Amino acid sequence: MKPLSIGQVAKRTGIRTSALRYYEEAGILPAPARVAGRRSYDPDVIRRIDILRFAQQAGFTLEEIKTLFRGFGTDTPLSTRWQRLAHTKLRELDEQAERIQRMRSALELSLKCGCVRIEECSLSPSSVSHANDGCRGSRCS
Amino acid sequence: MKPLSIGQVAKRTGIRTSALRYYEEAGILPAPARVAGRRSYDPDVIRRIDILRFAQQAGFTLEEIKTLFRGFGTDTPLSTRWQRLAHTKLRELDEQAERIQRMRSALELSLKCGCVRIEECSLSPSSVSHANDGCRGSRCS
DNA sequence: CCTTGACTTCAAGTTGACTTGAATATGTAC
DNA sequence: GTACATATTCAAGTCAACTTGAAGTCAAGG
Numbered sequence: 560m561k562p563l564s565i566g567q568v569a570k571r572t573g574i575r576t577s578a579l580r581y582y583e584e585a586g587i588l589p590a591p592a593r594v595a596g597r598r599s600y601d602p603d604v605i606r607r608i609d610i611l612r613f614a615q616q617a618g619f620t621l622e623e624i625k626t627l628f629r630g631f632g633t634d635t636p637l638s639t640r641w642q643r644l645a646h647t648k649l650r651e652l653d654e655q656a657e658r659i660q661r662m663r664s665a666l667e668l669s670l671k672c673g674c675v676r677i678e679e680c681s682l683s684p685s686s687v688s689h690a691n692d693g694c695r696g697s698r699c700s
Numbered sequence: 701m702k703p704l705s706i707g708q709v710a711k712r713t714g715i716r717t718s719a720l721r722y723y724e725e726a727g728i729l730p731a732p733a734r735v736a737g738r739r740s741y742d743p744d745v746i747r748r749i750d751i752l753r754f755a756q757q758a759g760f761t762l763e764e765i766k767t768l769f770r771g772f773g774t775d776t777p778l779s780t781r782w783q784r785l786a787h788t789k790l791r792e793l794d795e796q797a798e799r800i801q802r803m804r805s806a807l808e809l810s811l812k813c814g815c816v817r818i819e820e821c822s823l824s825p826s827s828v829s830h831a832n833d834g835c836r837g838s839r840c841s
Numbered sequence: 842c843c844t845t846g847a848c849t850t851c852a853a854g855t856t857g858a859c860t861t862g863a864a865t866a867t868g869t870a871c
Numbered sequence: 872g873t874a875c876a877t878a879t880t881c882a883a884g885t886c887a888a889c890t891t892g893a894a895g896t897c898a899a900g901g
Contacts, residue, residue: 566877576878577860585858595867597878617803621858645807652800652807659793659800662758666786666793707847717848718890726888736897738848762888842901849896855889866879871872 562592562599572608579608587611587625618655619648703733703740713749720749728752728766759796760789 569576582588591600614624710717723729732741
């Protein structure tokens with residue numbers, strides 16, 4: 560397929576040109592060929608950028624994503640760094656998911672409940688863990 | 701109970717004194733009484749700080765937490781702002797949980813798979829949605 | 842009395858992930 | 872050939888959420 564200008568890449572991915580240049584500078588995206596000084600992107604970059612965004616939304620930092628991209632093809636032994644990162648991140652994702660679930664319960668409870676101040680209600684680490692009787696306010700249902 | 705110094709509060713909550721001063725400055729924690737110019741905290745503040753940390757870990761910004769704390773006791777009609785925030789945040793939490801789940805699947809899949817480069821594997825929004833055949837690399841199991 | 846340690850305020854620095862602005866160059870349309 | 876959009880680089884600015892440093896205050900122990 561035809562090469563893309565930075566503006567076209569920006570349009571297709573929803574990422575601003577300034578961010579694309581920044582990613583390149585930071586070594587996260589490869590520097591594309593230049594035609595008369597301008598970036599000329601292989602359309603493959605779109606897929607890579609999609610992955611980048613996806614990983615970012617899942618909570619990876621740009622540094623981590625760089626490692627992810629660097630992959631493990633080049634350096635034997637196979638993939639140890641990448642696997643470590645993946646394992647670590649899996650654990651982090653689980654923890655984050657659990658925190659989110661607890662916050663969810665707490666929020667839902669406090670919406671049903673008529674507490675005047677949030678402190679009276681369920682939003683604390685201790686009370687959320689046994690979340691049925693989290694509410695201690697004056698007008699709890 | 702007895703009032704606490706800023707150092708004692710820091711020790712009990714695991715939050716640095718600089719952060720406590722910052723929260724006060726930012727209006728997230730109430731300014732405690734001063735005794736000879738020094739902060740003298742009501743032990744209640746511990747609970748509030750616990751909630752603060754919990755909410756923060758669940759992805760709330762300090763601004764949002766401020767709103768959370770401001771609560772809805774004072775201004776009729778009851779709770780509209782706080783409820784809106786809670787609902788919005790619930791939706792956000794759900795989205796984030798889903799992203800995390802998808803990233804989890806993708807990571808697990810790519811650990812099992814022998815792809816040389818991550819692009820070949822499952823880590824993209826499109827392939828993750830039908831994640832059983834996400835791997836397109838050369839040595840996929 | 843003097844030192845030590847915990848505190849005070851205020852200003853400035855830090856990190857990650859960008860964005861914005863200035864000055865300049867190139868490509869496309871009329 | 873002259874606008875105008877789009878591109879370039881580089882430096883500096885932004886934002887949240889703090890941290891660090893400087894300079895000073897205060898109570899208690901030796």
